[in-house]
Amino acid sequence: MNMVMRSDLDQWWRNAVIYQVYPRSFNDTNGDGLGDLAGIIEKIDYLHELGVDAIWISPFYPSPQADAGYDVADYFDINPEYGSLDEARELISRAHAVGMKVIIDVVPNHSSDQHEWFQEALRAGHDSPERARYIFRHSVGEPPNNWGSMFGGPAWSKVEPLTGREEDRDWWYLHLFAPEQPDFDWNNADVHQLFTDYLRFWCDLGVDGFRVDVAHGLVKADGLPDDLRGSDRWVDGDRDPDVFDSGPMFDQDGVHEIYREWRNVLNEYGRDRMLVAEAWVDPPSRGALYVREEEMSQAFNFDYLKCGWRPARLRTIIDQTLREMNNVGAPVTWVLSNHDVVRHTSRFGFDPEHSTEAGIGLGDPQPDRELGLRRGLAMTLFTFGLPGSVYIYQGEELGLPEVTDMPDDARQDPTWLRTGYQVRGRDGCRVPLPWKANPADTGFGAHPWLPQPADWHEFAAERQEDDPQSVLNFYRAMTARRRHYDLGHGDFEWVAYDNNEVLVVRNGKITLALNMTSEPAVIPGQYSIVIASGTCDHVSGGVELAANTAAWLS
Numbered sequence: 001m002n003m004v005m006r007s008d009l010d011q012w013w014r015n016a017v018i019y020q021v022y023p024r025s026f027n028d029t030n031g032d033g034l035g036d037l038a039g040i041i042e043k044i045d046y047l048h049e050l051g052v053d054a055i056w057i058s059p060f061y062p063s064p065q066a067d068a069g070y071d072v073a074d075y076f077d078i079n080p081e082y083g084s085l086d087e088a089r090e091l092i093s094r095a096h097a098v099g100m101k102v103i104i105d106v107v108p109n110h111s112s113d114q115h116e117w118f119q120e121a122l123r124a125g126h127d128s129p130e131r132a133r134y135i136f137r138h139s140v141g142e143p144p145n146n147w148g149s150m151f152g153g154p155a156w157s158k159v160e161p162l163t164g165r166e167e168d169r170d171w172w173y174l175h176l177f178a179p180e181q182p183d184f185d186w187n188n189a190d191v192h193q194l195f196t197d198y199l200r201f202w203c204d205l206g207v208d209g210f211r212v213d214v215a216h217g218l219v220k221a222d223g224l225p226d227d228l229r230g231s232d233r234w235v236d237g238d239r240d241p242d243v244f245d246s247g248p249m250f251d252q253d254g255v256h257e258i259y260r261e262w263r264n265v266l267n268e269y270g271r272d273r274m275l276v277a278e279a280w281v282d283p284p285s286r287g288a289l290y291v292r293e294e295e296m297s298q299a300f301n302f303d304y305l306k307c308g309w310r311p312a313r314l315r316t317i318i319d320q321t322l323r324e325m326n327n328v329g330a331p332v333t334w335v336l337s338n339h340d341v342v343r344h345t346s347r348f349g350f351d352p353e354h355s356t357e358a359g360i361g362l363g364d365p366q367p368d369r370e371l372g373l374r375r376g377l378a379m380t381l382f383t384f385g386l387p388g389s390v391y392i393y394q395g396e397e398l399g400l401p402e403v404t405d406m407p408d409d410a411r412q413d414p415t416w417l418r419t420g421y422q423v424r425g426r427d428g429c430r431v432p433l434p435w436k437a438n439p440a441d442t443g444f445g446a447h448p449w450l451p452q453p454a455d456w457h458e459f460a461a462e463r464q465e466d467d468p469q470s471v472l473n474f475y476r477a478m479t480a481r482r483r484h485y486d487l488g489h490g491d492f493e494w495v496a497y498d499n500n501e502v503l504v505v506r507n508g509k510i511t512l513a514l515n516m517t518s519e520p521a522v523i524p525g526q527y528s529i530v531i532a533s534g535t536c537d538h539v540s541g542g543v544e545l546a547a548n549t550a551a552w553l554s
């Protein structure tokens with residue numbers, strides 16, 4: 001299939017390798033157990049050497065951290081625990097100096113309850129212009145509808161009445177996430193203005209793009225009707241990894257107006273400023289609507305992320321996503337991990353039908369670490385060979401597994417508390433990165449904000465630096481060869497193979513092979529081996545790939 005290109009060649013993200021920095025856990029330069037902006041600046045060369053074209057930085061704004069920074073108290077500043085606006089400027093200019101772009105995380109569905117607007121709204125009382133910026137409703141007894149929070153429990157919290165007067169009682173506000181994250185009302189003009197101001201502010205500072213948090217959630221169905229799926233996503237079925245967000249709070253058509261408005265703002269700065277959608281929507285044709293030319297530039301390919309080690313489904317998803325994105329002229333993104341899901345090196349260590357949606361903790365079935373890593377690297381190599389843009393989640397270049405034995409009392413994800421300790425949540429993929437090989441301090445001082453397992457220093461970047469066999473050097477080789485063969489701009493064509501569980505693809509001069517079986521597989525032909533994730537040898541008539549292994553052949 002030939003990729004349809006949009007006319008504008010400024011679209012650097014089309015083939016970019018984009019690295020997600022989760023600032024709290026990336027690199028700590030003052031030993032307080034939290035990452036900081038100085039820590040990101042310190043690692044610009046590391047990222048450049050890794051072959052990264054852009055970094056996406058998860059929220060770094062002032063925040064009470066009820067949801068690790070996705071509860072923003074001020075959209076125009078930096079969390080003092082992380083640094084300052086001057087450091088943000090320096091970070092951007094240092095990244096630009098090595099040719100790396102910077103994407104930041106915009107959180108437009110909700111603010112923190114400590115945002116001055118929400119505090120004003122509470123003080124102003126019902127039917128005030130201040131309350132009109134959020135979703136306040138009156139209801140006696142029960143909440144205004146049956147919606148459940150994504151983190152468990154109801155999506156409504158009751159407002160303390162300002163006075164003893166009848167009309168002040170029985171008011172509620174909506175929060176699709178934690179109670180500390182009240183949802184904005186996107187019918188309100190002030191809210192539009194806040195975010196167009198925000199986009200201009202950060203574009204003026206030099207950022208190249210925005211990752212749009214909960215991009216499918218901003219507009220709710222008129223009249224806020226009940227959710228027919230029921231009110232508890234953890235009990236009512238969303239645990240099925242193949243089912244995405246639906247219901248009256250998600251993927252409403254009106255949301256697209258907002259992104260057209262934003263695209264126009266970004267165009268004031270040029271077509272090279274990008275937007276990437278976090279939109280967990282079904283089917284892929286709905287996802288494609290977010291990346292029409294007059295809206296966003298990319299959307300995370302969550303179908304691919306969720307697919308797991310399932311060859312037939314993987315083929316279908318690859319075909320579908322290439323087709324749907326091609327239809328609207330947008331590039332495909334390939335994503336395996338992020339800060340919301342169990343790391344793929346651990347997901348692949350389970351039977352493919354085993355769900356890891358609720359996180360993993362003490363007492364749960366544990367992944368096969370060795371198998372997970374082998375499959376994880378194979379899938380990563382295959383992924384990096386596909387045309388389009390690739391995302392790396394920090395730490396995967398060190399081969400980090402999910403932390404699956406974190407003490408429950410160390411957990412910070414609001415999901416754990418709000419589900420009455422049923423759903424462990426996402427802390428296991430957010431543990432601070434190990435930079436140094438010192439078991440007593442891998443770089444986050446004696447008290448990292450989430451505890452590191454005892455063997456964490458064995459994954460330290462410092463230890464992997466000069467080891468030619470390390471995962472870190474494998475990642476470096478992969479990005480360098482991907483660039484050398486221009487695979488990101490390439491083509492895609494399936495190559496027939498007599499076992500459906502061996503995926504073979506031609507991208508330009510390179511043949512990608514992924515052996516998803518538990519037996520060796522021979523790829524027939526005269527090839528040289530460009531890179532392999534495991535054992536891969538010339539045999540008579542072809543190249544033999546070990547079980548759970550991928551290779552690029554030329």
Ligand code: GLC
Pocket residue numbers: 067070071107177213214278339340
């Ligand atoms: C997105 C973020 C997630 C956060 C949620 C609420 O899904 O990726 O980490 O908890 O939005 O902002």
